[in-house]
Amino acid sequence: MSEVVSDVTKPAKPPIWNDPVYRALFFQVLVLGGVVALGYVLISNTLANLERQGIASGFGFMKTTAGFSILMTLIKYSEEDTYFRAFIVSLLNTLLVAGIGIFFATIIGFLVGVARLSNNWILSKMAAVYVETLRNIPLLLQIFFWYFAVLRQLPGPKQSLNAFDTFFLNIRGLYSPYPHFLPGFGFVAWAFVVAVVAVFFMARWAHKRQQETGQQFHTAYAAFGLLVGLPLVVAAVTGFPLSWEYPELTGFNFTGGIVLIPELVALVLALALYTATYIAEIVRAGIMAVSRGQTEAAYALGLQPGTTLRLVVIPQALRVIIPPLTNQYLNLTKNSSLAAAIAYPDIVLVFAGTILMQTGQAVEVIAITMGVYLTISLLISAFMNWYNKKMALVER
Amino acid sequence: MSEQKTYELGRHPDMAPPVNMVGFVGWMRANLFSSPINTVLTVLCLWIIYISVPPLIQWALIDANWVGTTRNDCTREGACWVFIDHWIKQIMYGRYPDTELWRINTAYILLVGSMIPLFIPGFSRKGLLSIFLLAVYPVIAYYLFVGGSFGLENVETPLWGGLFLTLVISLTGIVGSLPIGIVLALGRRSEMPIVKALCVGFIELWRGVPLITVLFMSSVMFPLFVPEGMSPDKLVRALIGVMLFSAAYLAEVIRGGLQAIPRGQTEAAQALGMSYWKIMGLIVMPQALKLVIPGIVSSFIALFKDTTLVLIIGLFDLLGSIQLVGTNPDWLGFSTEGYVFAAFIFWCFCFGMSRYSQHLEKKLNTGH
Numbered sequence: 001m002s003e004v005v006s007d008v009t010k011p012a013k014p015p016i017w018n019d020p021v022y023r024a025l026f027f028q029v030l031v032l033g034g035v036v037a038l039g040y041v042l043i044s045n046t047l048a049n050l051e052r053q054g055i056a057s058g059f060g061f062m063k064t065t066a067g068f069s070i071l072m073t074l075i076k077y078s079e080e081d082t083y084f085r086a087f088i089v090s091l092l093n094t095l096l097v098a099g100i101g102i103f104f105a106t107i108i109g110f111l112v113g114v115a116r117l118s119n120n121w122i123l124s125k126m127a128a129v130y131v132e133t134l135r136n137i138p139l140l141l142q143i144f145f146w147y148f149a150v151l152r153q154l155p156g157p158k159q160s161l162n163a164f165d166t167f168f169l170n171i172r173g174l175y176s177p178y179p180h181f182l183p184g185f186g187f188v189a190w191a192f193v194v195a196v197v198a199v200f201f202m203a204r205w206a207h208k209r210q211q212e213t214g215q216q217f218h219t220a221y222a223a224f225g226l227l228v229g230l231p232l233v234v235a236a237v238t239g240f241p242l243s244w245e246y247p248e249l250t251g252f253n254f255t256g257g258i259v260l261i262p263e264l265v266a267l268v269l270a271l272a273l274y275t276a277t278y279i280a281e282i283v284r285a286g287i288m289a290v291s292r293g294q295t296e297a298a299y300a301l302g303l304q305p306g307t308t309l310r311l312v313v314i315p316q317a318l319r320v321i322i323p324p325l326t327n328q329y330l331n332l333t334k335n336s337s338l339a340a341a342i343a344y345p346d347i348v349l350v351f352a353g354t355i356l357m358q359t360g361q362a363v364e365v366i367a368i369t370m371g372v373y374l375t376i377s378l379l380i381s382a383f384m385n386w387y388n389k390k391m392a393l394v395e396r
Numbered sequence: 397m398s399e400q401k402t403y404e405l406g407r408h409p410d411m412a413p414p415v416n417m418v419g420f421v422g423w424m425r426a427n428l429f430s431s432p433i434n435t436v437l438t439v440l441c442l443w444i445i446y447i448s449v450p451p452l453i454q455w456a457l458i459d460a461n462w463v464g465t466t467r468n469d470c471t472r473e474g475a476c477w478v479f480i481d482h483w484i485k486q487i488m489y490g491r492y493p494d495t496e497l498w499r500i501n502t503a504y505i506l507l508v509g510s511m512i513p514l515f516i517p518g519f520s521r522k523g524l525l526s527i528f529l530l531a532v533y534p535v536i537a538y539y540l541f542v543g544g545s546f547g548l549e550n551v552e553t554p555l556w557g558g559l560f561l562t563l564v565i566s567l568t569g570i571v572g573s574l575p576i577g578i579v580l581a582l583g584r585r586s587e588m589p590i591v592k593a594l595c596v597g598f599i600e601l602w603r604g605v606p607l608i609t610v611l612f613m614s615s616v617m618f619p620l621f622v623p624e625g626m627s628p629d630k631l632v633r634a635l636i637g638v639m640l641f642s643a644a645y646l647a648e649v650i651r652g653g654l655q656a657i658p659r660g661q662t663e664a665a666q667a668l669g670m671s672y673w674k675i676m677g678l679i680v681m682p683q684a685l686k687l688v689i690p691g692i693v694s695s696f697i698a699l700f701k702d703t704t705l706v707l708i709i710g711l712f713d714l715l716g717s718i719q720l721v722g723t724n725p726d727w728l729g730f731s732t733e734g735y736v737f738a739a740f741i742f743w744c745f746c747f748g749m750s751r752y753s754q755h756l757e758k759k760l761n762t763g764h
Contacts, residue, residue: 028590035594046620120434121427122441136746137739138701141715145739148722149732334606341708352612362616370605370613377604 046363053360061359062087068354070345072261083355090350091372097267097346098333104272105332106325109279116284127280135277140338142274147266147342154262157253168247174260175247184238191234192227199223263344267336275332279325286321287313319391326384333376347372456736467727479730480737483721487737490557490712496549499540500560507533530571553631557712559741565631565713566700569638570646570692576639577646582676584647585654595647602644607702610637615709634706642699649691653684686760693753697746714738 016022050057062084069079074092077085115127134142152171154161160170168175199219206217235242247257290313298308339346340353347369356365403409416422428438459474462481470476480487489497510529513519541564544550556564583595602610614637619627627633657680665675707716718734721727 024588028588031594032590042621045623046617049620049624052624118437119427119430120437120441123437126441126444132747133743136697136701136743136750138704138715138742140704140707141735141739141742144715144719144731145735149735153732337606337608338705340608348606348608348612352609356612356616362620366609366613366617370601370609373606373609374601374604378600 050363055360057361057363059364061361061364066355066358068358070350071343072264072345083359086355087347087351087368090345090347093344093350094333094336094339094346094348094372097264097271097339097344098336100264100268101271101275101332101336102329104268105275105279105328108272108276109328110283112276112280113283113287116280117287131277131280134273135281139270139274139335140341142270143266143338143342146269147262151262151266157249160249160254166244166246168249168254170254171262172253172259173262174265175254175257176260177244177246178258180243180245182243185242187238188231188235188242191231195226195230198230199226202226261344263339263342266342267339267344271332271335275328275335278328278331282321282324282328283317286317289320290316322387322391323384326380326387330377330380333380334373337373467730475733475736476730477733479721479727479733482727483717486558486721487714487717488558489560490717491555492551492557492560493549493555496543496551499543499548503537503540506536530574534568534571553629556631558717559714561631561706561711562700562703562713565635565638565703565706565711566696568635569642569699569703570696572635572639573641573643573646574692576643577650578681580643580647581650581654584651599644599647602641603648607638607641607705608708610641611705611709613637630709631711634709634711638699638703638706642695645695645698646692649688649695650684652691653686653688654680656687657683689760690753690757693749693756697749697753700745700749701742714741 013019047057063082065079066081066083066086067079068086070077070086070089072093073089074096075089077089112127112130115123116131118124118127154169154171157168157170157172160168160175162168166177199222202222203219206219210216245257247254247259294312294316295308298312299305303312336346337348340349343349352365352369356362359365416425429435455474457474459471461470461474461476461478464470464478465482467476467478469478485494485497489500492500507529510525510533513525514522514529519525539546539548541556542551542553580595580599583591584599586592586595611634614633615630618633618636622628628636661679661683662675665679670678703713704715706713707719712720715738718731718738722731722734
């Protein structure tokens with residue numbers, strides 16, 4: 001019986017050139033063949049061109065001496081060091097500017113985003129003007145503006161702009177005090193670590209007690225007291241083992257303290273102010289995405305406004321905010337490559353600029369540069385996927 | 397004491413609301429001074445406006461110098477717009493020969509003229525016009541700009557510059573990347589594993605690197621890729637880089653549109669016996685593209701802003717021209733004016749387009 005049915009309903013097999021399976025296979029082989037052929041042509045051309053120009057391929061050049069100096073280095077570097085060390089130095093510079101930029105962009109972005117939702121008319125309008133102005137002007141133009149039109153016009157060291165005799169701003173950069181850690185500072189640091197651990201366990205205990213007895217314990221005040229008080233007490237006992245080295249005007253320039261070079265200041269200013277406009281819009285959208293009913297329901301249950309914000313609104317808003325926010329962090333990191341235009345020694349300027357010119361190894365250098373950015377992107381998107389999974393609404 | 401009127405019970409006429417609750421005063425109370433914190437914020441904002449806006453207007457308009465020919469005509473108390481006026485040709489057209497400027501202007505007029513009907517709601521031949529704009533217009537513009545045939549003098553691309561170059565790069569970039577983006581988006585949603593993997597790899601590679609490295613690549617590595625002596629000129633190399641870069645972003649925008657089209661559309665078309673390309677070309681793509689027009693406009697704005705990066709590989713777009721004329725020994729020290737002017741032009745373009753895209757989003761949002 002069953003054989004009969006299957007005999008009847010079984011469709012006739014299509015001819016092989018109409019069979020979807022074979023067609024898909026054929027098409028893919030065709031595409032793959034095309035890509036491989038294109039790759040072969042490109043690679044053979046490249047090899048021929050390189051041979052003609054007498055450039056050896058390979059990554060051996062990374063071990064040769066660089067022979068140039070770098071304006072700003074976070075780790076020890078001199079002209080005798082290798083290209084590889086120069087690469088590391090420039091990579092650190094890129095990460096530094098991206099890190100500082102992300103820090104400030106987040107703060108400004110959140111403040112402006114909340115300000116746009118404020119019921120204070122003038123505040124929300126000012127936030128709107130800020131966002132609509134800066135996000136519609138190219139970032140490179142803003143970097144140039146801050147660097148050439150503002151920081152390059154600053155007075156020389158003798159007429160520096162002075163804030164409390166501790167911070168000095170002039171054409172050479174921003175000078176700030178440098179902390180010297182005297183012996184005994186280790187105790188203060190340890191006190192801080194102990195305080196952090198204590199706060200962690202206290203929070204767990206308070207949470208458990210609230211679950212069991214319903215009694216609340218104000219962790220926030222106690223935590224603040226522990227985190228600030230304990231290191232302070234230890235510092236007082238050890239006699240404040242920290243001294244600040246203030247920048248001082250000697251002759252024509254300042255000595256001592258930390259110098260932030262104007263390139264870095266301009267870059268951070270432009271990156272932070274530009275990206276903050278996007279973050280502000282993301283924050284605004286995120287808060288608006290939490291429906292008013294949520295807040296009203298929380299009030300109806302008797303929650304305080306602060307608690308409502310902390311336990312009801314923000315967790316839901318964050319679910320909307322975090323993915324595009326990570327995207328903006330990624331954009332900021334990629335945009336930090338514009339540093340090359342004002343000669344801040346980041347990876348593009350030092351590696352894809354100077355080292356490329358000196359060695360002529362275009363393929364390797366560009367591949368490494370792209371690889372660095374690609375790695376950062378993939379790491380951030382991997383983090384985002386993990387976070388999305390963790391935060392996703394658990395539905396039936 | 398005024399005389400007290402008495403009314404019958406329930407006959408009291410409606411009284412005007414208190415003065416401080418309605419009108420301007422009421423509005424101020426509600427929106428500016430509703431709480432102590434709000435009052436502080438309002439005062440702070442007013443203070444910021446007070447210290448920033450009047451000096452700005454003073455600098456840019458009142459103390460500014462508008463007429464003159466040399467830098468000596470500027471008093472340096474306010475902005476020196478003479479600088480912009482003197483270099484306006486360079487900023488707008490680069491070093492394009494004076495006698496040939498009509499070619500660029502003709503192309504502008506043709507572009508604007510043929511785009512106007514697109515914004516007229518009742519115009520019925522929008523499809524034809526779009527095909528003209530996307531397929532025929534670029535050819536006309538190419539012959540107008542490059543010349544070398546039809547009796548037009550050849551103008552080398554190194555002479556191109558200013559706002560003209562910015563527009564050429566961004567418009568070519570977006571129009572050229574649209575077909576590549578569509579193919580990539582379809583490839584990414586394809587069921588064929590090899591095609592899908594290639595498209596995903598391509599898209600993620602370009603989206604993961606900054607445009608500046610792409611431009612470096614196109615200017616340094618591209619000559620290595622082609623046989624000796626066949627290397628295209630700098631502008632074409634930059635254009636290819638920009639196109640591939642923006643195609644990756646457009647592909648993701650279009651993929652968003654494709655995902656929004658219900659499966660039922662494809663299945664119904666399959667049931668009618670349509671082939672893959674017919675389904676995509678006649679059923680899915682038209683709906684998906686309509687959905688993502690605002691997204692495409694946003695990508696265009698981003699691309700328009702990003703074209704400033706070409707100055708790093710030595711092409712003089714709007715910003716590059718301003719940088720260039722700012723280094724002229726006779727006109728040193730006017731970079732602020734130059735940047736403000738460039739910022740104003742970019743802002744007008746980008747703000748206009750973003751407003752238009754928001755308007756489109758509202759207009760196209762026909763669901764629920």
